[in-house]
Structure formats: C-alpha cells, structure tokens
Amino acid sequence: MRNTSALAGSLAPRLALLALAAAAAATAVPLLAQPPEGGPGRGPGGPGGMDPVQMIMRADLNGDGKVTREEYVKSQFDRLDHNKDGVIDSKDFAEMQPDMAERMKDRVMRADANGDGKVTPDEYAAAAGRMFDRFDTDHDGVITKEEAEAAVAKMRAGQ
Numbered sequence: 125m126r127n128t129s130a131l132a133g134s135l136a137p138r139l140a141l142l143a144l145a146a147a148a149a150a151t152a153v154p155l156l157a158q159p160p161e162g163g164p165g166r167g168p169g170g171p172g173g174m175d176p177v178q179m180i181m182r183a184d185l186n187g188d189g190k191v192t193r194e195e196y197v198k199s200q201f202d203r204l205d206h207n208k209d210g211v212i213d214s215k216d217f218a219e220m221q222p223d224m225a226e227r228m229k230d231r232v233m234r235a236d237a238n239g240d241g242k243v244t245p246d247e248y249a250a251a252a253g254r255m256f257d258r259f260d261t262d263h264d265g266v267i268t269k270e271e272a273e274a275a276v277a278k279m280r281a282g283q
C-alpha cells in the first residue's frame with residue numbers, strides 16, 4: 125500500500141499544474157469567446173475592423189457585462205503598454221502595426237500631461253477617465269453594453 129502514497133506524491137505537482145492550466149484557460153475564454161458572429165451593426169468598421177462597442181466591452185475582465193472605471197483604464201493601458209515596462213511611449217508604438225500605431229499614437233499621447241513622452245498609468249487614468257465618463261451616461265460608475273452602444277452611436281452621429 126505504500127504505492128498509493130508514492131502515486132499521490134507524484135500526482136500532486138501535476139494536479140497543481142493542471143489547476144493552473146485550467147485557470148489560464150478560464151481567463152482566456154471570455155476574450156476568445158467574443159463572438160465573431162456577424163451580428164447586426166457589424167459594418168465595414170474601418171481599417172482597424174474593431175467595433176468600438178466591442179473594444180469597450182472587452183475591458184469587462186470578469187465578464188459580468190459591465191465595465192468599471194478600473195477595468196476600463198487597466199485593460200486599455202495593459203494593451204497599449206506592449207513591452208510591459210509600465211509606461212506607454214514610442215517604444216510601444218514601434219511594436220504595433222504601423223497604421224494602427226499612427227492612429228493610436230496621437231490619441232494616446234494626448235494623455236501625456238507632463239509632456240515627457242511617456243504616459244504613466246496615472247496620466248492614462250486621468251485621460252481615459254474622461255472617456256469613461258462620456259460612456260457612463262447614467263454616472264453609476266459602470267458602463268453597460270447599452271451605454272456603450274448609445275455612446276458610440278452618438279459619437280458617430282456627431283461626426
């Protein structure tokens with residue numbers, strides 16, 4: 125019967141690994157599961173091809189259908205900080221597709237409040253927070269899909 129404990133001993137690390145893999149898969153799913161289902165409002169969408177509503181709702185990290193200010197700012201910052209050095213600067217844009225970088229750069233670098241060429245999380249939070257307020261039309265601190273859709277429609281109409 126000493127076999128059992130030996131077996132258990134060798135299984136434990138593997139189980140831990142499995143649990144890790146499962147956790148990783150679980151967090152990956154909401155991102156991958158975003159439907160390429162060709163719903164209504166899925167038009168040409170411009171060169172980026174990304175629906176702005178989807179871009180906003182991708183920030184919904186815990187998948188409860190609402191985007192908090194924190195989720196909104198963090199998900200965008202993390203995506204823009206390509207090299208993960210904690211700031212957004214020209215190095216990050218250098219790693220993006222050129223046309224994408226060009227479009228993003230002007231917009232993002234406007235958040236560089238002290239003009240040192242780097243956007244820190246604080247600087248980005250201040251700038252993105254203003255966008256967040258525009259989307260959160262009932263000011264309850266979360267953006268719902270309906271609010272995102274309404275805000276995007278309004279912005280389009282205003283252009």
Ligand SMILES: [Ca+2]
Nearest residue numbers: 205209211216
């Ligand atoms: Ca960076």
Ligand SMILES: [Ca+2]
Nearest residue numbers: 236238240242
């Ligand atoms: Ca700065």
Ligand SMILES: [Ca+2]
Nearest residue numbers: 260262264266
């Ligand atoms: Ca709201």
